[in-house]
Amino acid sequence: MMKHADKPALPRRILIMLLAAAHLNLAGCQTVTLVVYNADSDTYDEELIHFLRLKSGEIVVFNNEKGMHQNVEARLKGKTVKEKDFTANIASVREMIAYYPEGKAFSKEKIVLAKEVHLLNGLYARCNQEGFRFDERTGKVSGVSWQGREYIINPDSIELMYFSFPEVINMDTLKNNTVYYPQALLMMSNLVVRTGQEGVRYLEQEKKITGTTVDNIQAEIDINEVESIAVYQYDLVKSAIYGLSWILGAVLIAVLVDIFEHDHSDPSNTGVRVKP
Structure with missing residues (x-):
């Protein structure tokens, strides 16, 4: 007869769920904000330029590699x-x-x-x-x-x-x-x-700002021609809060599951008395 494998102990199950939660958090729970800067006066993340607006009114949108600031x-x-x-x-x-x-x-x-x-x-x-x-x-x-x-x-x-x-x-x-x-x-x-x-x-x-646009055009734009720049910024604080909430949630679920399985596996908790 095939024997049923013992279920992992609670600490081990919590560890497994923590790892799963951490993976989900890293994969999809970073907080990203689109911020628009004035090209003449503001500083910005030079490596994550998503799109920009020229003084002529034209909008230039870069591909997934984003635009780069170049001296x-x-x-x-x-x-x-x-x-x-x-x-x-x-x-x-x-x-x-x-x-x-x-x-x-x-x-x-x-x-x-x-x-x-x-x-x-x-x-x-x-x-x-x-x-x-x-x-x-x-x-x-x-x-x-x-x-x-x-x-x-x-x-x-x-x-x-x-x-x-x-x-x-x-x-x-x-x-x-x-x-x-x-x-x-x-x-x-x-x-x-x-x-x-x-x-x-x-x-x-x-x-200059250089990069490849979504139309696959190599762009090289003088900064003096740019009115505003839009970049993606990562909010590390919010990302950390979301990550902590995932971890605490995983621990709570693991504990509740363990209590539920323990209560339903102990005959003394079923309310039925067995005669000797």
């Missing part, structure tokens, strides 16, 4: 002499070269007079007050930069030598959305970017 660094946009578009963060630009003096081909006798050399691979090198040196034994050009970086250069890789420093554009005076006409940009990475005749446009730091 776009100050930058230069333009084309190279080879007509390739580029964007360079202003922090990565060492100098904007207004004009370069005439460059000369490599000469081992005159390399000691050079202030700057440009290489065939698009890089440049400047040395400290010690200047460049040509080693007759190794046939290499050497020097130390102002930052303490040592150069060892193959003369065959040198495109041009410059015997004076170039004129520069003061980057502290750049104005937003203004076009400048540098001959080249010297980057912090020692790259030389030769710029085209159309010039480069300076754009100051911007705040």
Whole structure:
């Protein structure tokens, strides 16, 4: 004959119900509120932008991934002499070269007079007050930069030598959305970017909201075009209260069920006397 399994003890049953209640609470009992902020003056949860209203009156609704607040660094946009578009963060630009003096081909006798050399691979090198040196034994050009970086250069890789420093554009005076006409940009990475005749446009730091809309359109919106922003916020206090109510309810049910089963399983509580 099959034996009936004993029912779990009360503490164990309470534990099971607590776990079930906790699972239900985490799965569906968080309190969410939709809050609308003024984009010009209020702060908001940058990662949960549900939709926004533009100053033009247009409503932009983002998909489930929501819109994101993004800081776009100050930058230069333009084309190279080879007509390739580029964007360079202003922090990565060492100098904007207004004009370069005439460059000369490599000469081992005159390399000691050079202030700057440009290489065939698009890089440049400047040395400290010690200047460049040509080693007759190794046939290499050497020097130390102002930052303490040592150069060892193959003369065959040198495109041009410059015997004076170039004129520069003061980057502290750049104005937003203004076009400048540098001959080249010297980057912090020692790259030389030769710029085209159309010039480069300076754009100051911007705040944008980016994301994919419900219509599957990639949106990039300037914060100055936004009137108001709607975000979802989670109320942790209310969620905790709801969670506690679930747990207390589970405990109460477990206790009541145990009392009910105990009363109905004890023959002495049925009101019927059994004769010996």
